[in-house]
Each structure stands twice: as structure tokens, then as C-alpha cells.
Amino acid sequence: MKIEITLAAAEKIKMKTEGRSGYLKLKYDTDGCGCAVNGVTVLWFVPELDDNDIQIESNDVPVYIEKAKAVFFDEQMKIDFSTVSNCFQLKSPQQILNGHMSLIIK
Numbered sequence: 492m493k494i495e496i497t498l499a500a501a502e503k504i505k506m507k508t509e510g511r512s513g514y515l516k517l518k519y520d521t522d523g524c525g526c527a528v529n530g531v532t533v534l535w536f537v538p539e540l541d542d543n544d545i546q547i548e549s550n551d552v553p554v555y556i557e558k559a560k561a562v563f564f565d566e567q568m569k570i571d572f573s574t575v576s577n578c579f580q581l582k583s584p585q586q587i588l589n590g591h592m593s594l595i596i597k
Contacts, residue, residue, distance in 0.1 A: 492566055496551040500572040500579060504552065507594050513538045515552055519560040532581050532589045537597045
């Protein structure tokens with residue numbers, strides 16, 4: 492699995508996390524979605540990693556996901572930032588995984 496972080500996204504992530512120590516994590520959030528296969532991908536900045544988190548190959552900062560949730564992600568992904576909608580976007584060649592993603596500081 493590999494993820495590209497665009498320059499626009501990298502700059503916005505750096506701006507929002509400046510002065511903080513932690514890890515960038517793609518979280519497959521199922522809270523309030525009914526069942527485990529109905530979830531939405533969110534971008535978190537967390538102070539600590541969980542034991543089951545794995546690192547995804549990236550062109551910029553390391554990105555982590557929960558190992559058990561890897562099935563919900565595509566092999567090639569891109570984190571971008573849209574200035575038009577003022578939000579992050581998670582895309583792959585096959586689909587848009589989340590077109591309106593916020594960066595949540597935990």
C-alpha cells in the first residue's frame with residue numbers, strides 16, 4: 492500500500508500540526524454508521540499510535556492505518572487539499588474515498 496501526499500496537503504498538514512508531536516493516521520471510522528463495513532475515512536493527528544497500527548509507504552510524512560482496517564483502503568491513494576472546499580480529500584485511481592475530509596487533532 493502506498494500513499495501520495497500532494498504539496499498542498501503537506502503544507503496544510505504542517506500548518507495545522509506545527510508545534511505538536513504526533514502521528515498522521517487514516518482512520519476508518521464506523522461510529523454511528525451501523526456496522527463495520529459502513530464507515531468513512533477520516534484524517535487524524537494522534538499523540539500516540541496503537542499497537543495494531545501499521546505504516547503506509549508515503550512520499551512525505553509517515554501515515555498509519557489500523558492493520559485490521561487495511562481492507563477498506565486501496566493500494567494506491569492520494570491525500571490532497573482542495574482550496575475550493577477547504578478540506579482534505581482521499582482519492583485513489585478507482586474512486587474518491589472521502590472528498591470532504593477534515594484533519595482532526597486528537
